Amino acid sequence: MSTSTLSAAPTGAWQAWCADAAATARKLLANPLTAIGVAVIAVLVAVALFAPWIATHDPLRQDLFAALQPPGAAHWFGTDEFGRDVFSRLVHGTRITLFIVTLVTVVVGPLGMAVGVVSGYFGGKVDTLCMRVADVFLSFPSLVLALAFVAALGPGLDHAVLAIALTAWPPIARLARAEAMTLRQADFIVSAQLQGASHLRVLWRHLAPLCLPSVLVRLTMNMASVVLTAAGLGFLGLGAQPPLPEWGSMISEGRRYMLDSWWTVAAPGAAILAVSMAFNLLGDGLNDALDPRQSS
Amino acid sequence: MNLKWIRGGSSAGLALLGLLLLTFMIGRVMPLDPVLAIVGPDADRATYEQVYQQLGLDRPLWVQFGRYLGDLAQGDLGGSLLTGLPVTQDLARVLPATLELATLAILLGALLGVPLGVWAASHHKRWPDHVARVLGLVGHSTPIFWFGMMGLLVFYAWLGWAGGIGRIGLGFEGAVPRVSGLMLVDTLLAGDTAAFRSALRHLLLPACVLGLHSMAYLSRMTRSFMLAQLTQEYITTARVKGLSRRQVVWGHAFLNIRVQLLTILALAYGGLLEGAVLVETVFGWPGFGSYLTGSLLLGDMNAVMGSVLVIGLLFVALNLTADALYRVFDPRARS
Numbered sequence: 001m002s003t004s005t006l007s008a009a010p011t012g013a014w015q016a017w018c019a020d021a022a023a024t025a026r027k028l029l030a031n032p033l034t035a036i037g038v039a040v041i042a043v044l045v046a047v048a049l050f051a052p053w054i055a056t057h058d059p060l061r062q063d064l065f066a067a068l069q070p071p072g073a074a075h076w077f078g079t080d081e082f083g084r085d086v087f088s089r090l091v092h093g094t095r096i097t098l099f100i101v102t103l104v105t106v107v108v109g110p111l112g113m114a115v116g117v118v119s120g121y122f123g124g125k126v127d128t129l130c131m132r133v134a135d136v137f138l139s140f141p142s143l144v145l146a147l148a149f150v151a152a153l154g155p156g157l158d159h160a161v162l163a164i165a166l167t168a169w170p171p172i173a174r175l176a177r178a179e180a181m182t183l184r185q186a187d188f189i190v191s192a193q194l195q196g197a198s199h200l201r202v203l204w205r206h207l208a209p210l211c212l213p214s215v216l217v218r219l220t221m222n223m224a225s226v227v228l229t230a231a232g233l234g235f236l237g238l239g240a241q242p243p244l245p246e247w248g249s250m251i252s253e254g255r256r257y258m259l260d261s262w263w264t265v266a267a268p269g270a271a272i273l274a275v276s277m278a279f280n281l282l283g284d285g286l287n288d289a290l291d292p293r294q295s296s
Numbered sequence: 297m298n299l300k301w302i303r304g305g306s307s308a309g310l311a312l313l314g315l316l317l318l319t320f321m322i323g324r325v326m327p328l329d330p331v332l333a334i335v336g337p338d339a340d341r342a343t344y345e346q347v348y349q350q351l352g353l354d355r356p357l358w359v360q361f362g363r364y365l366g367d368l369a370q371g372d373l374g375g376s377l378l379t380g381l382p383v384t385q386d387l388a389r390v391l392p393a394t395l396e397l398a399t400l401a402i403l404l405g406a407l408l409g410v411p412l413g414v415w416a417a418s419h420h421k422r423w424p425d426h427v428a429r430v431l432g433l434v435g436h437s438t439p440i441f442w443f444g445m446m447g448l449l450v451f452y453a454w455l456g457w458a459g460g461i462g463r464i465g466l467g468f469e470g471a472v473p474r475v476s477g478l479m480l481v482d483t484l485l486a487g488d489t490a491a492f493r494s495a496l497r498h499l500l501l502p503a504c505v506l507g508l509h510s511m512a513y514l515s516r517m518t519r520s521f522m523l524a525q526l527t528q529e530y531i532t533t534a535r536v537k538g539l540s541r542r543q544v545v546w547g548h549a550f551l552n553i554r555v556q557l558l559t560i561l562a563l564a565y566g567g568l569l570e571g572a573v574l575v576e577t578v579f580g581w582p583g584f585g586s587y588l589t590g591s592l593l594l595g596d597m598n599a600v601m602g603s604v605l606v607i608g609l610l611f612v613a614l615n616l617t618a619d620a621l622y623r624v625f626d627p628r629a630r631s
Contacts (some may be wrong), residue, residue: 136314139612140604141570144588148604151592152322228439232574235441236589251442258445259453269442277437284433 027289034285040278048094057085059092059245068261078263080254086267089245093268096157096246097275100230101223104165109219112169116176116215117207121184121199131177134170142167143229150238157246160239164229168222175218179211213290221283224276231272247272308616315608320364323601324357373605374598378591383602386587391606392477393463394576394583398568400503405510406561412511413518417526418545428515435512440571444505444578451501459498461580468494502579506571510564517560518553525549555625562618566611 029035047054056076063083071078077086119130137145142164149163183189184207192202233239234248242249247268254264331347339347348354352363367374373383416428451458459465463479464472468491472482480499483492525531526549534544569584576585584603591599 132310132314135311136318139311139315139615140608141566141611143570143573144604144607147573147588147592148319148322148600151595151597151600224437228437231439232441235439235574236577237593248439251439251445255445258449262449265442265445265449269439269446272439272442273434273437276439277433280433280437 024289028282028285031285031288033281034288037278037281037285040274041282044094044098044275044278047091048098051091051095055085055088055091057088059084059089060243068257068264070261071263077267078261080250080264081257081261086250086263089250090247090267090271093245093247093250093271096240096244097227097230100157100161100164101226101279103161104168104226105219105223107161107165108168108172108222109215111165112172113176113208113211113215115169116173116178117180117203117211119173120177120180121203121207123181123184127177130173134173137167137170140167142225143232146229146233147236147238150233155238155241157240157244160230160233163233164226167229168226172215172218172222176211176215179214180207183207183210217283217286217290220279220286224279224283227272227276227279308612311612312609315612316365316368316605317361319601319605319608320361322604323597324360368605373602376591376599376602377596378594378599383598386599387584387602387606389477390582390584390587393479393581394569394572394585396478396480397499397503397506397576397581397583398565398572400499401506401568401571402510402561402565404503404507405514405564408507409511409514410518410557413515414522414545414550416515416519417522418541420523420526425519428519432512432516432519435508436516438508440505440509441574441578443508444502444575447501447505448578457497458501459494463495463498463582464491465494465498502575502581505578506568506575509571510568513564513567514557514560518557521553521556522549525552555622558621558625559618562614562621566614569607569610 029038061084063079066075066079066083067081069075069079069083075085075087077090080086080089115130115134119127140148145167146160146163149166150159153159153162189202189206192206197205230239230246231248231251234246234250235252237249237252240246240249242253250268251265254261254268258265331344331351331353335343335347352360355363371384373387375381376383376386379386412428412431416425419425448458448460452460462469464483468483468488472479472486472488472491475482475485479495480492483489483495522545526545531544531549534548539547572583573585573588575581576583577589580586584607588600588603588607590596591603
C-alpha cells in the first residue's frame, strides 16, 4: 500500500480497487450536475454534524410573542406559530432526514442484496419463493403499503423507518437477482465451485462484489424516494411526531397558517426538494460512471 | 402462447393471494383493539367478551383468514366505524373522485411528458435534452404535497385563478344530481355550465400537481425509448432517403415506441394512486386518499384494510393490463 497509486499497473487487489475508486470519483465530479448533487449532500452531512453550532436558535424553544414573523435579520427564515425559529428547525431537521435515509439504506441494501443474490444463484424453488414474496410487496404503491404498516405499528419516527424499509427492499432484490442470474453460469464461478468453494464463499466473495455497483446506484436513487416518502409520512402525521423538527411534519404544522405565513411551508419543502434532487443527481452520475457499457 | 397466458394468470393469482394475506396480517397485528373501538372504554367484561366472540377473534388465525376470504368473495369488506356504512359502499362513493383526478392528471402528464421526451431525444446532448432532463429531475424530486400547497398559495390565494379546496364551489354543492360520481360528467349531464366551470376550476390545479410526477416519468421513459430507436439503421435509411426530421422522428421512430409507451402509461397511472393520497389531503379532495388517511388516523381498521386492498387490486390489474397490452400489440412478443 505504500507504493504509489499512480504507477500504471496495480500491484494488489486493494490498490486496484483504490485506483478504480479514484477514477470513478474523477469521472463523477467531471459532470457538473453530479458535482452539484455531491456538494448538496456534503453540505447536508456537514450541517447535520454541526447543527448546534450552525443553528441560531434553540429549535424547540417557543416564544409566543415572536410567532409567525416573516424572514428577517433576527429570524432568517421567519418563525412558526409557536415563535420557533424556522431556520434552526431546518438545520436540526437535517439530522432526522439523514437518520432516516441512513437507517433505511443500511437495512434495505444488505437485505435486498442477500435475497436477490441467493435467489438468482440457486434458482428453482428458492427463487420462486423469494420472488413471489417480492411480488406481493411490489403489488402495492409503496406509500400506501408504508401507510398500512405504520397503521399497524403506530405512528412514530422508528416505525416510519421500519415501514419504509419493508417496502423498499423488493426492487433491490430484483436487481441483484438479475445480476446474479447472468453471472451464475460464468466460467469463473464454475471454476470456483470446482475448486471446492462453498456456496457461501461463492456468494460472498464472487457474486456479491459484482452485483454491488448496480445495487449501489439503485440505493442512491432510492435515497431520493426515501426522503420523499419519509416527508410524506411526516406530513400525514404518521412519521416523526411534534415537536421534532422533521421537514414533512413542519410543512403539516405550517399548513394552517400558510396563506399568511408562506415561509413556514416554503422553507422545509425547498429543503426536501434540494436533498431529494441531490440524491437523484448523484444516482444518475453513479449510473453513468459505473456502467461499463457507457465508458469509452 | 396459451401456456404463457396461463402462467402469467396463475402467478398473478398467487400474488393476489399473498396480497390478501399481507393485508390480513397487517390488520391482525394492529395494536388498536377492534373490540374496544366498538364497545367503548366503559363496557363491562361480559359485553367485551361477547363482541370479541362475535368478531371471531377467539378462533385460530387461519380460520379467521378463511372467513376474511369468504367475506371478500361476497364483496363484504366489513363496516366502517367512521361512517357507519359498509366499506364497499364508502369506496364506491370515494373512488370516482380519485379516478377523475388521476385520469386528468395522466392525460396532462402524457400530453406534456411524451412530446418533451421526444423533443429531448431528437436533440440528444443539446440544450432541449438538458432542459428536459432538469424538468424531469425536478418533477421526480418534488415533494408533491408541498408542490400542491405552493400551487394553492400562488394560484388560489395570490392570483385567484384556481378554485381552492374541494371538488366544486360551495354554492354548487349538492346542486347537481350524482349520476356517475365524476363531477365534470355529472355537471354536463345536468346541463349546468356554471357548475361545470366551477368543477373544472377546482380540478385543474390538483390534476396539474399530480400530473407533474407522471410528466417527469413519462418524459424520461419516452426519451430513452426514442434514443434506442434513433440510433437504428432504418432511421439512417429514412434520413438518407431525404425525409424531413419531423417525418423521421414522428413518422418512423415514434410509431415504434407506441407499444412501450402504452405499457408505461398503465404503470404511471398506478403510480398516480400513490400521489393521490397526498394531493387529496392537501386539496381536501373527497376521494380515496382522504378516506384512507382519515380512517388511518382514527384507527378504523376495516376501512384502512379495505382501501389498501382495493388499491392493491387496482395496481395489480394495471400491471396485468400493461403486460397484456405489450403481448397483444407487440408482434415480437406474440410468437
